[in-house]
Amino acid sequence: MATTMHSEGAIPTANGSASGRSRWKYMDTILSREGGHTDDDYDPGKTPIDNIEKSKVLVIGAGGLGCEILKNLALSGFKNIDVIDMDTIDVSNLNRQFLFREKDVGRAKASVAAEFVMQRVPSCKINAFVGKIQDKDEDYYMQFSIVICGLDSIEARRWINATLVGMVEMENPDSLKPLIDGGTEGFKGQSRVIFPTMTSCIECQLDMHAPRAAVPLCTLATIPRQPQHCIEWAHIIKWEEERKDIVLDTDDPEHITWLYQTALARAKEFNISGVTYSMTQGVVKNIIPAIASTNAIVAASCCNEAFKIVTSSAPFLGNPGQNNYMLYTGDSSIYTYTFEHQQKEDCPVCGNLPKDLSVNAESTLGELIESFAERPESQLKKPNVRTEEKTLYYSTPESIRQQTEPNLKRKLSEMLIDGEEMAVSDPAFAIDFRYKIRFA
Structure with a gap:
């Protein structure tokens, strides 16, 4: 039987042939030898290469970050990828996506990005x-080795984070799916690695995303001065x-279109120009204009972490007790910093303890509910409140909202007890x- 001769450094594929590997020669060079930071049990060569080819990766988002992430994964040897995105391509996307x-x-976006x-x-x-992403169930997410997020929505991040944490079963190690999250804001960005239930999750880190400053309702309702005020009026x-x-x-494009048309009519009434569909989307979703170079840097960091996790070729962010968060700033120079964001015992997703909430006993339930939108650890727009014994307020459905609405004017001391x-x-x-309520 004839034998196949391999040039020095070539890695055979599953059928014993080194042909077709030339595209990956630089990656093969990294994976075919031990490095200064590899573990003692690292097995260079075929094993890490097979791990890359067999790993199934989910990319959430096919926008500025998503395009970069898909390209990086494909050029790093990943062969089995799913991508989810509900948006369509707009002319404004073409300068960076x-x-x-x-x-x-x-x-x-998802279809075009995959085809390209x-x-x-x-x-x-x-x-x-x-x-x-809410259209998929846990069985769908269970099939992936890694989930990488390139989202522009805090709400979507929180949803996938809670889903992956809820999927973990202690007796089934395969149920733990590493979550790699990237985000950009102008010249700034971050990448972070989360091992659900083992390390700090997105909900633990929510206070790092300060809620935007609120425009007084009186300004929105009476004399708007900026196009953003008209959009917030339509929104709120x-x-x-x-x-x-x-x-x-x-x-939902239909919802954004309704807000845009309503805000545009309001702007014309007050002779305010500048309301556009894109601005409406940006204000409602709190989107900050993206910069292509920032997307490229953050996406590279995310894919680098995925590469390290799958191949074990180098230490990765997210090991319990080690750094799991990378910050990037490019305002005046290129600067990165990594640190460990610690898990919180009172995290509502991965923690076990309720969070102490200091309130004024004489304040009303309505005032408490309004405060949840500005609290860094919650940032809730339509909070529903209940105790073990009774429902205090529900914004939906309409029947329960009508029954509980009178409670909004009642003092907290009338409905709750300390502790x-x-x-x-x-x-x-x-x-x-x-x-856990604590009366101040």
Whole structure:
């Protein structure tokens, strides 16, 4: 039987042939030898390469970060990828989301991105899904080795984080799915690695995402001065007046279009210019304009962590007790910093203890509910409040809202006792925030 001769440093594929590996020669060089930081039991060569080829990766988001992440994964040897995104391509995307062309405007981002990458890297198979991450169940997420997020929405991050934490079964190690999250804001960005239940999760880190400053309702309702005021008026006031029975979905184009048209009419009434669909989307979703170079740097960091986790070729962020968070700032120079964000015992997702909540006993339930939107650890827009014994207030459905609305004017001391545990939920999240009331 003839034998196949391999050149020095070539790594055979599963069928014993080194042909077709030339594209990956630099990656093979890294994986075919031990490094200064590899573990003692690291097995260089075929094992880490097979791990890359066999690992199934989910990429959430096919926008500025998502395009970079998909490209990096494909060029790093990952062959089995799913991508989820519900948005369509807009002309404004073309300056930084490099997988898209003018002819693609109006098409689904996930589909176009998958087609482009597979055309350039035929050995990579990418399944595109157009829709929301909430449309998929736990069985779907259980099939992946790693989940990488390139999202522009805090709410979506919190949802996938809670889902992955809830999937973990102590007797089944395969149920733990590492979550790699990237985010950018102008010249700043971050990447972080989360091992659900083992390390700090996104909910633990929520206080690092300070809620945006609120515009006084009196300004919105009487004399708006900026186009953003008109959008917030449509978002906060007009939606509640005309569509209060519908939960606002900031990822639904029909909902954003309604807000845009309503805000535009308001702006014309006060001779304010500048209201656009893109601005409406940005204000409602709190989107900060993206910069291509920041996306590239943060996406590279995310994919580098995925590469290290799958191959064990180098220490990765997220090992329990070690650094799990990378911050990048590029305002005046290129600067990165890594640190360990510690897990919180009172985290509503991965913790076991309720969080102490200091309140004024003489304040009203309505004042408490309004404060949840500005609390860094919750940032809830439509909080529902209950104790073990009674329901204090529910924003939906309409029948319960009408029954509990009178409680908004009652003092907390009339409905709660010091040390009582209270659960707060929101239609946008599948978790309860547990608080232990402490009267100040």
